[in-house]
Amino acid sequence: MKSLHKYGWIAWTSARSNMAYLGEVVARTLFLVLILYIFLQLWRVTYSETQAQQLGGFTLPQMLWYLCVTESLAISAPRIAQDVDQDVRTGALTVQLVRPISYPMYRLWSSMGERGVRFGFNFAVSAVLALFFVGTIPMSIGGCLLFLLVLPIAFILDFLVMFLIGLGAFWLEDTSGLVLIYSRLLWLLGGLMIPLELFPESWQGILHNLPFALVIYAPARLFVHPSISDTLALLMRQGVALLMLTLCVQWVYGLAIQRIHSNGG
Amino acid sequence: MVAIYIDHLYKSFTFSRGWGKHRKQTNVVAVDRISLNIPCGQAIAFIGPNGAGKSTTIKMLTGILHPTAGKAMVLGYVPWKDRQSLARRIGVVFGQRSQLWYHLPPRDTLELLARIYDLEPKVFRQRRDSLVERFGLNEFWSTPVRKLSLGQRMRAEVAASLLHEPQILFLDEPTIGLDVLAQQKLRNLICEWNQQEGTTVFLTSHDTGDIERVAQRVVVINHGQIMLDAPVSELRSRYLxxxxxxxxxxxxxxxxxxxxxxxxxxxxxxxxxxxxxxxxxxxxxxxxxxxxxxxxxxxxxxDPPLDAVIAHIYNQPASEGLSL
Structure with a gap:
């Protein structure tokens, strides 16, 4: 209980610290508004050209709301890998290691606080935009609660992959290439711009089971098409990914921590 | 009672280069069988030139690094085995690395540290108020860290590291970059804390002013070995x-x-x-x-300036230990 209180406070402090980056938050949000507006126009043309009421099971309003969630998720991603990379390279990691806390947990909760603020702000603005252009879609409190259940797990999965990449700094000269590859894979294969239903059928089986979909596509789809059975299936897949990635982080972190050299000072 | 006990502590790093048949391994000895006892309440300056083995020693004493051989006990704990338990009883200040949240006032970092160290709210309030008063934090208590001067920030750093009442305070170049007044102020505060609270101080610094004002004893390390272990008061008069x-x-x-x-x-x-x-x-x-x-x-x-004494000691070859 004390641990939860401790790490909860780290998330809270991180959230408040991120309020200070108001300029960056506003810039990201303006970018989000622009992106959403462009996608709205593209999908409008697509729907009108195909004369379809639904594409992949999404109506136009549902598609825009889906994009609101996916874009907010992608844009709210904290610079976890870069921060861990810097901690390793500059030796700032030592400041965290001389405290009675776990470094991975410190980074996790700190990123949760940061992402919570950013996602909340981004989603609020994109929701206003969606309401203005396409109105509401059928939603319920239960559906929102299901979404809120899977959302933090999506954040944690994303964190674990980014943290693993950051730990690469113990072995690699530069991890920015890996960050770039991961973020592009997440965007392309995670359903950022197009729901997975619109990919070729032969791809769908694979894409649904990749961790990228569990971070972006699945929570966004659940927001638009809430269902208890889908939520349970998603939680199951997220749980398996969470377990595997946690074990992987634990193993790599164990190896990495033995590689700490004396980086001066 | 002994605060820090070190017995033949040894640390070497192995670096690998190349691939396959051309792969070569180089062994670098960072700390070479040093032995040291530091009683509780003593303020010790642990100095040496860059690459002498200071950081490696501190990292072993705080549990961050495992030694290759040898023993060490800090407040009865084996640091690399009981790192988290030991962390509750030591405070660490890195002059070049901040533990304060950059966009938040020092107040918020102390609030967070109180949770990290599991302090009871009442105890936290008492300690916080005492530190605010003694370190003169009131004037910038609610100012974001990014707006503080370096001197103010370092005062807040040291105060933050003392919140959980550590028995040993590790200070790694605490006055680096500070102006003369800020240096004096910080040295006086550390000195007072050592004398009044009985906190053991383990200081590394390249500034002889820190050594003279804060420490009672100086240990010089070079080439991974202890070159000199002497009271600061006798360093100049007896060594040179x-x-x-x-x-x-x-x-x-x-x-x-x-x-x-x-x-x-x-x-x-x-x-x-x-x-x-x-x-x-x-x-x-x-x-x-x-x-x-x-x-x-x-x-x-x-007497010649302490800088000259220390420079002279640093110039000694590895095999020549010095004693007073």
């Missing part, structure tokens, strides 16, 4: 056999005789500055020579 003699005359002087063990540092019309090696020539003999060449208005005998 050199004295600086400054003389002022009533009338101009024209020449000072060449003497073995005497080096003329400065010669002016009405003054003279000499470096005397007291092993080669007694200081009285030099003074009597001076009295013969002119009417003396003033004489001052000084």
């Amino acid at each position: 056999n050199e004295k600086i003699l400054s003389v002022k005359f009533h009338t101009p002087i024209y020449e000072f005789p060449t003497l073995q063990g005497v080096r003329q540092l400065e010669v002016m019309d009405f003054g003279l500055k000499l470096e005397i090696n007291t092993r080669l020539i007694p200081i009285e003999q030099v003074i009597s020579q001076i009295l013969q060449i002119g009417s003396v208005a003033d004489v001052a005998i000084e």
Whole structure:
């Protein structure tokens, strides 16, 4: 209980610290508004050209709301890998290691606080935009609660992959290439711009089971098409990914921590 | 009671280069079988040139690094085995790395640290108020860290590291980059804390002012080995056999005789500055020579600056240990 209180406070402090980056938050949000507006126009043309009421099971309003969630998720991603990379390279990691806390947990909760603020702000603005252009879609409190259940797990999965990449700094000269590859894979294969239903059928089986979909596509789809059975299936897949990635982080972190050299000072 | 016990502590790093058949391994010894005992309440300066093994030693003593061989106990804990338990009883300040949240006031970092160290709210409030008063944090208590001067930030850093009442305070170059006044203020605060609260202070610094003002004992490490372990008060007077003699005359002087063990540092019309090696020539003999060449208005005998003493020690080869 004390641990939860401790790490909860780290998330809270991180959230408040991120309020200070108001300029960056506003810039990201303006970018989000622009992106959403462009996608709205593209999908409008697509729907009108195909004369379809639904594409992949999404109506136009549902598609825009889906994009609101996916874009907010992608844009709210904290610079976890870069921060861990810097901690390793500059030796700032030592400041965290001389405290009675776990470094991975410190980074996790700190990123949760940061992402919570950013996602909340981004989603609020994109929701206003969606309401203005396409109105509401059928939603319920239960559906929102299901979404809120899977959302933090999506954040944690994303964190674990980014943290693993950051730990690469113990072995690699530069991890920015890996960050770039991961973020592009997440965007392309995670359903950022197009729901997975619109990919070729032969791809769908694979894409649904990749961790990228569990971070972006699945929570966004659940927001638009809430269902208890889908939520349970998603939680199951997220749980398996969470377990595997946690074990992987634990193993790599164990190896990495033995590689700490004396980086001066 | 012993705060820190080190027995033949040894750490080497192995670096690999190349691939396949061309792969080569290099072994670098960072700390070479050092032994040291630090009693509770003592303030010790642990100094050495860059790459001497200071950081590696501190990292082993705080549990961050595992030694290759040897033993160490800090407050009864084996640091690398009980890192988290030990962390509750030690405080660490890195002069070049901040533990304060950059966009938040120091107040918020202390609030967070209270949770990290599981302090009871009442205890936290008492300690916080005491630190705010003693470290003069009131003037910038609610100002974001990014807006603080370096001196203010370092005061807040040290105060933050003392919140959980650590028994040992590790200070790694705490005054680096500070102006003279800020340095003095911080040194006085650390010194007061050591003397009044009995906190053991383990200080590393390249600034001799820190060593003279804060530490009672100095340990010099170089090439991974302890070169010198001595009280700070005796370092200058006993280690170097050199004295600086400054003389002022009533009338101009024209020449000072060449003497073995005497080096003329400065010669002016009405003054003279000499470096005397007291092993080669007694200081009285030099003074009597001076009295013969002119009417003396003033004489001052000084020890050489601590910087010179330390530089001299750093220049010793690895095998030559020094003792007082």
